[in-house]
Amino acid sequence: MITTHTTGTREEWLAARLELLAAEKALTRQSDELVRQRQALPWVRVDKAYRFETDAGSASLPDLFKGRSQLLVYHFMFGPDYKAGCPSCSAIADGFDGFVVHLANHDVTLSAISRAPLEKLRTYQRRMGWTFPWASSAGSDFNFDFNISFTEAQQREGSIEYNYERGGHAMDATQVPEPVAQFAATCGTDAATYTRDRPGLSAFVLEDGVVYHTYSTYARGVDGIWGMYQWLDRAPKGRNETGVWWKRHDEYDKR
Template sequence: MATTHLSGTREEWLAARLDLLKAEKELTRRSDEVARQRQALPWVRIDKAYRFETEQGSASLADLFAGRSQLLVYHFMFGPDYKAGCPSCSSIADGFDGVAVHLANHDVTLLAVSRAPLAKLLEYRSRMGWTFPWASSHGSDFNFDFNVSFTDAQQREDSVEYNFQRGGHAMDATPSPPPVVEFAANCGTDALTYSRDRPGMSAFVLEDGVVYHTYSTYARGVDGVWGMYQWLDRAPKGRNETGVWWRRHDEYGRRQATS
């Protein structure tokens, strides 16, 4: 059976590929410029005394730098009432271990932070076979102050502000969209509870003992650190999605766990 996709000669492919190369180079240059804008953002001094629970014990935000001057935090969706981490965040985190060692040797610490108690996080990390550092912000304002966690009151009052705007995100829709319901059940909770935690990443710098917040991104802003999608965007059929298809890496080939 013949393909339904456009086909052609090697010469036609090369001509089209050279046109695409121009667009790719333009995108690369634009990406470089956006990176410069990102690094030129003003730094905001952090004076609040956040506390975290880590494998080494109670820690301050400065302690999380682990002796380095830069800190990248992935806001992993794992609320206190979850029984397992978010499948999407888990897919993103699958790439952390290989990257973290290189960042550590470039004066950058990479770790995840979630609101679930530390014991629950470490148990899940063991299940997933990961080794990257993971800190619990349970009982801290950290997740709320960096707009990745919200209270039930904020949900009821429709005052959730995520990705620098109020409303507009699928997790804020009523009724909850099927993918949100599915992922919530997969984490052992309901859609509203699941939606009180959101994905994102934040960057910090430590200078002369002072911590500054330099950058945060949310929602599709984390696509750039989701390795799976960088590869799919270069595959013949691209993302080719008709719904939620990915699973935790230990769930492929069997039915999704619901607890």
């Protein structure tokens, strides 16, 4: 079979590669500037006394830092009515265990936080074979205050504010995108319940006993920590997607 992709000589490839290299370097410099702007954001003091359930017992937000000055929170989609964690969040979280130890030795604690009860999180974590810190915010305003979880009333009224945009009415059966319905089913719930929790990442700093919120990103803002996509973006055929193809890592056919 003859490929339909452009082919060429090594010299032609090198010329094209050097042109791409210039673009990659420009993107790297732009990314460095974005990092600088991100770190220059004003810090917002967090005064509310949030409580979480953890493997070590009831914990405050400062407790989640585990003695370090920085805390990165992955808002894992696992609502209280889910039977299993979101497959997309699960694919992202597959990389956490490898990074946790490095971050911990650079004054950064990485923790997932979800609204599901701690025992559900523990059961799912055992199933997935993960060991990274995972706290339950059940009964807390934490997820709602950081615009990562929403009420049924917000859905009905279309007053959801997610990814710094307002909107999001409740979906009826004819409005549910197929991937959303598919993911909801794999979590053992319906689309409306499934979408009351969303993915995101938030950063906090602890200074002189005071916690400050420094950054949050949502939706495709978490692409950068989704390890499999960073690899696929460098593969010959890229993401090469026509729909949802990924599953939880224990749901693939063994080959």
